[in-house]
Amino acid sequence: MRTVVTGGAGFIGSHLCERFIAMGHDVICVDNLLTGSRRNLEALEGNPRFQFVEHNVSEPIEIDGPVDNVLHFASPASPVDYLTHPIPTLKVGSLGTHNALGLAKAKDARFLLASTSEVYGDPDVHPQREDYWGNVNPIGPRGCYDEAKRFAEAITMAYHRYHGVKTHIVRIFNTYGPRMRLNDGRVLPNFMKQALRGEPITIYGNGDQTRSFCYVSDLVEGIVRLLAADFAEPVNLGNPAEITVMQLAEEIIALVAGTASKIVHEPLPQDDPRRRRPDISRAQSLLGWNPTIERAEGLKLSLEYFRKAV
Ligand code: NAD
Ligand code: UDP
Numbered sequence: 001m002r003t004v005v006t007g008g009a010g011f012i013g014s015h016l017c018e019r020f021i022a023m024g025h026d027v028i029c030v031d032n033l034l035t036g037s038r039r040n041l042e043a044l045e046g047n048p049r050f051q052f053v054e055h056n057v058s059e060p061i062e063i064d065g066p067v068d069n070v071l072h073f074a075s076p077a078s079p080v081d082y083l084t085h086p087i088p089t090l091k092v093g094s095l096g097t098h099n100a101l102g103l104a105k106a107k108d109a110r111f112l113l114a115s116t117s118e119v120y121g122d123p124d125v126h127p128q129r130e131d132y133w134g135n136v137n138p139i140g141p142r143g144c145y146d147e148a149k150r151f152a153e154a155i156t157m158a159y160h161r162y163h164g165v166k167t168h169i170v171r172i173f174n175t176y177g178p179r180m181r182l183n184d185g186r187v188l189p190n191f192m193k194q195a196l197r198g199e200p201i202t203i204y205g206n207g208d209q210t211r212s213f214c215y216v217s218d219l220v221e222g223i224v225r226l227l228a229a230d231f232a233e234p235v236n237l238g239n240p241a242e243i244t245v246m247q248l249a250e251e252i253i254a255l256v257a258g259t260a261s262k263i264v265h266e267p268l269p270q271d272d273p274r275r276r277r278p279d280i281s282r283a284q285s286l287l288g289w290n291p292t293i294e295r296a297e298g299l300k301l302s303l304e305y306f307r308k309a310v
Helices: 011-022 038-044 079-084 086-107 143-163 187-197 216-228 245-255 281-287 295-309
Strands: 002-006 026-031 050-054 069-072 110-116 167-172 201-204 210-212 234-237 242-244 263-266
Touching (some): 002 011, 002 086, 011 026, 011 038, 011 069, 038 050, 069 086, 069 216, 079 086, 079 143, 086 143, 110 143, 110 216, 143 167, 187 201, 187 245, 201 245, 210 245, 216 234, 216 281, 242 245, 245 263
Parallel strands (some): 002 026, 002 069, 026 050, 069 110, 110 167, 167 234, 201 263
Antiparallel strands (some): 210 242
C-alpha cells in the first residue's frame, strides 16, 4: 500500500504517518510547513518507506507511481492560525481539496477528507448528529475555515457521485495530544503552557461554553477504520465527554501540581460556538469504534509532552 498524507507534518497528520508506517504502508507526506514542522516527523526520518515532500497542495500535486490512499489533512486548524492565514485556509480547503481529489481520481485511490465539527457552526442541535446541516456565519471571522470545509465536503461528495471515487469524510471534534504546537492558540496548549509557566490561565468569556476532547490515538484508530469502510457520507469522530472550558482550566490547574497560575477572563471571540458534543452512534455502529482514553489519562500523556516543549 502507498498512502499520501497531506498535512502530514502537522499534529494529527504526523500521528497518521506513523500509524500507516506501522501498518506496513509506504507513506508520502506532502506539507508546506505553514503550521506544521519536520520535528513532528523525527521518528520517521531515514525510514526507507517514508518520504517528505515540501509542497503547497493548493497547487497541483504530482506523485510518481501508484497511490492507494490519499488522506487530505492539510489546513490550518487552530482558530488563531486560520485567522492569521484566512486566504491560504480558504485555498487549501477548496483548491487543495480539488487537487487532492484529482490525485485520488487519477490514481484510482481511496480518498479521506479531514472535515470538522465546525461545519455545524454554533449548533442549535445538541449533541451534533451527521444529519444536522449546521448554523454557520459565512462572513464572520471563522467563515474562512468553516465554509472552506463545507465546500470541501461538497466537492468530495461530487467526486464520489459524479466520478465514482471511493471517498470518506470524517468530521473531527476537538482532538488533543502530543505534537500540538505550543503556540497554536488552541485551548489545550494555551492552558498547559500557562499552567507550566505559572502564567494566568486565559478563559475567553465566562467559561461556560463547552467542548468534548478526544485523545489523538483514539481519533487515528477511527480514521483507519473509516478508510477501510464502504461508506461515503460524513462520520463524526470525537469523544462525547463534554465539559465547560472552566472545568478544563480547573482540571489542568489540578494536574500541574503547585502551579501559581490563576484564572483570568478575556473577551469571548466572535461566533465562538457555545457548545459542542458529537453524537457518535454512526461511528459506533459502522466502525465498532469508541474512544478508549479518558480525559484524565489523555491530559497526563499530553502534559508530559508539553513539559518538554515549554
Ligand atoms: P495542524 O495545523 O497541526 O496541521 C495542519 C498541517 O497542514 C500542517 O502541517 C500545515 O503545515 C499543513 N498545511 C496547511 N496548509 C497547507 C497547504 N496549503 N499545503 C500543504 N500543507 C499545508 O492541525 P491539525 O490539528 O493536525 O489538523 C489537521 C487537519 O484536521 C486539518 O485539516 C483540520 O482542519 C482537521 N481538524 C482538526 C481538528 C483538531 O481538533 N485537531 C478538529 C477538526 C478538524
Ligand atoms: N479558549 C479559552 N482560552 C484560550 C483559548 C481558547 O477560553 O486561551 C476557549 C475558546 O474561546 C473556545 C474553546 O476554548 O470556547 C476552544 O477553543 P479552541 O481555540 O481550542 O478551538 P475551537 O473549539 O473554538 O475551534
